[in-house]
Amino acid sequence: MKNNRILPLTLIVAAVLAGCSSLPASNSRLDEARSDYNNAQANPQVTALAAGELRQASNSLDRANSAWSKDEDKGLVDHLAYVAKQEVAIARETADQKAAELAVTNSAAERDAVRLEARTREAESAQRSAQYAQRQSEAAQRQSEASQRSAEQSRRESGAARRNAQDAQQQADAQRQAANVAALNAQDARRQTEDAQSRAILLEQQLREMEAKKTDRGMVVTLGDVLFDTNEAQLKSGGMRNVQKVADFFRQYPQRTVLIEGFTDSTGSDGLNQQLSDRRAGAVRTALLDMGMGAERITSRGYGESYPVAGNDTAAGRQMNRRVELVVSDDNGMIVPR
Secondary structure (H helix, E strand, O other): OHHHHHHHHHHHHHHHHHHHHOOOOOOHHHHHHHHHHHHHHOOHHHHHHOHHHHHHHHHHHHHHHHHHHOOOOHHHHHHHHHHHHHHHHHHHHHHHHHHHHHOOOOOHHHHHHHHHHHHHHHHHHHHHHHHHHHHHHHHHHHHHHHOOOOHHHHHHHHHHHHHHHHHHHHHHHHHHHHHHHHHHHHHHHHHHHHHHHHHHHHHHHHHHHOOOEEEOOEEEEEEEHHHEOOOOOOEOHHHHHHHHHHHHHHHHOOOOOEEEEEEOOOOOOHHHHHHHHHHHHHHHHHHHHHOOOOHHHEEEEEOOOOOOOOOOOOHHHHHHHOEEEEEEOOOOOOOOOO
16 A cells, blocks of 8 residues: 555656756857847837837747747747847837937938938848848748648748748838938038029129128118219119119019118208109119019118218218118018118
């Protein structure tokens, strides 16, 4: 009777020892995947910016650990560990990419450069995904050869993996094309900037030739009293030449408008001075119209003896106050009012 009790106990001990002797040995690729995942999980940037990718890597690592603990085929364990390792790398790259995007400044040139770099990273990531998909296809083929029972299923997985690889390659090609387009757009932007700078330099030269002065209201061209006869509003020939320069200027810049303002000195009555300033401003407007400038781009107004630029107690000061000013608008046709 006592011997019958000892026999089952002996069998149990033998079974435990047999189970311990069959535990799988350490797997170096799985250890690398675990180490990479732990390092990524300890990185606040990765956990904050690539949580989904890191969670996917965790799921893959769990599958690798499960396969290893069940002593499944080493090739399968290696493949699952490789998948987890690649997904950890993708999570790191995703975090790096998102961190770079957050660091982009408001500078248009810098923003284009960063976007170009980000698209390049996306293309490289897509290429890596294609390689990863190809590895999945190869692993599916090995599984098909190892297990006859799941041969049909393995063939389906292999076909799906190849399609994924093709899709990933197409995405990589599209992203590379997008990167090329972005580079061309950046070149166009630089050319436009250079053209704008050239136009600005030319504009400044032309305004200097007309002796224009920069004011709070914009660039102002002044036609002096010597271009009119005394108390008259008819432009002399010298005045017409100056107005022709102005007309030539506005012909080159059709988006700009002009405000013509007439002024007198304090000699005479307010009413006569107001009329004379109106007539002289109108004479310049008529001359510009005759030279082909559109009426919708020209506004004229007289201010009489208002807004003097010098004292009226000397002949020189009064001559400076007798003037017609042409205020040039900005590129949007806007002129700052008085």
